[in-house]
Amino acid sequence: MKLHQLRALVCIHETGSLQDASQVLHLTQSALSRSMKELESQLGVTLLVRSNKGMSLTEHGQRVLGHARQALESVRRARQEIEDMKGLTVSEITLGVTPVTALLSPLQQTLLHFQQTYPNAALKVLEMRPAQLLQHLRDGLLDFALTSQVPSHAVGLDWQPLCRIPGVVAVRKGHPLQHVRSLRLFQEAQWISVDSVADTLSQFNQLFASSALGRPRRVFECTAMNLAIKMLLNSDSVMVISQGALGPGLVGLGDMVKHLHPVELEESVPDYSVNIVCVNRSYLTRAAGLLFTQLQSGFAVEHSTSNAL
Structure with a gap:
């Protein structure tokens, strides 16, 4: 599998048609179609089917889609990491929260401190339900998340407990x-x-x-x-x-x-179990890693203060 094939698969899924995807990717429809046929041939399965509603993914295509998004996001973050080191770009961090964790004062305080310390960092916070957070993490759409629920199957995710809320x-x-x-x-x-x-x-x-x-x-x-x-x-x-x-x-x-x-x-x-979770700490960009660590410290200080009281 090649990156341009994975990028094409994701784009076709998001636009719903070869024609729209070809315009987004600045490719001819024939080149895009040929790229998809090559990918299907390599995998030995059908990934896309055409219907009166446009192009849609098969069950095999849905499984490849998740891996494709992860791979593309990893490449984007790797490029951003290098550009950051060269001082050429602004770091982007996408954090997921639940309605419960969004109310926690250590989160608010840490985000304010981080913005003041790193004013050039582009910080994005998305609120969603715990199950959605996990799917977005697995799809590579979030750097990490603060969730208020521990799943029964946390395979492939790095979990760190922060606190419990009654x-x-x-x-x-x-x-x-x-x-x-x-x-x-x-x-x-x-x-x-x-x-x-x-x-x-x-x-x-x-x-x-x-x-x-x-x-x-x-x-x-x-x-x-x-x-x-x-x-x-x-x-x-x-x-x-x-x-x-x-x-x-x-x-x-x-x-x-x-x-x-x-x-x-x-x-x-x-109780609501508050955890900070990512796919792998070593995959975080430098900026995301700093915020991750600061959040851990912020909750640790809050917890120790509460116990002292």
Whole structure:
């Protein structure tokens, strides 16, 4: 496999057609088609199929796509690393966070300090759900991430634990069940899950699994955190959130979160496990490696301070 073939495969997938991909890559359609046929011949499988909707990847093509993105991103970072060493370019760092980790003060403080120390670094922070973060890491679209969930299969990823955040079950103040202490009595309530209901590792599913209870029937899946909180405040819904979300830090909500009430359950609510994760520390550019280390130090200082108090 050659880089130009992998680049062509990614571009065809993203544009959906040979014609559009050829324009993006400044190649003729015949040259692009020939490149794909050579790659398919080398691998002995069909990677692309044509339909009335354009070009799409086969199952084999989908598997190659992930590796292609990783390879292209590795090459881009290698070039950036050399250019940085020569003082010719500005470093680019892409960090992934979850809605839970985005609220943590060590993250905010470290990012501000890093920007002040390295004003020429181009820093990008993307917020998404834990499962999305892992896929973006594997596809090479993130340098590293701060996630609030540990997957059952972390093969091929470098994990470093940072801290744990208590989880709470929350309702609006004045909710008819706000003083109920048994999780069993909440099973018929309307729940909101900010993760996929199918995600068995989410705090929502872990809450009921750890209590040996079946999952509630009425679950509204809403991955937009601010919308989920607003719906929680304006209905009789129930939701698992981090303890930090009960503070005033949620963007766009202000004092509204003061109207949330943490339910004092007899059952244990799962903690959020905060981890910093990348594919391989040695693959990070110098700038990304510095930010990675500073974040580790920032959380270590916060943890030691909290313990002292």
